[in-house]
Amino acid sequence: MSGLWLKRYTRTRTLMDEIDAAQWQAAQVSTVSFMTFAGRIVIGLLSDFVKLRSPSSPVTQYLRDRTQV
Numbered sequence: 001m002s003g004l005w006l007k008r009y010t011r012t013r014t015l016m017d018e019i020d021a022a023q024w025q026a027a028q029v030s031t032v033s034f035m036t037f038a039g040r041i042v043i044g045l046l047s048d049f050v051k052l053r054s055p056s057s058p059v060t061q062y063l064r065d066r067t068q069v
Contacts, residue, residue, distance in 0.1 A: 056064070
């Protein structure tokens with residue numbers, strides 16, 4: 001669908017304005033940056049949740065027992 005839109009757009013305007021291109025690029029960069037930020041927050045929270053819910057590994061349990069002696 002976007003290819004069809006681009007063909008129609010280029011028929012009416014021979015050259016895309018540099019301002020339009022800069023605005024599109026800025027919007028795309030902002031979107032990618034925000035999604036990266038949000039993804040890191042969500043993955044971090046999910047990681048903490050899973051770590052708290054899962055039982056300790058045998059190595060962690062062994063090290064914990066050794067330090068309590």
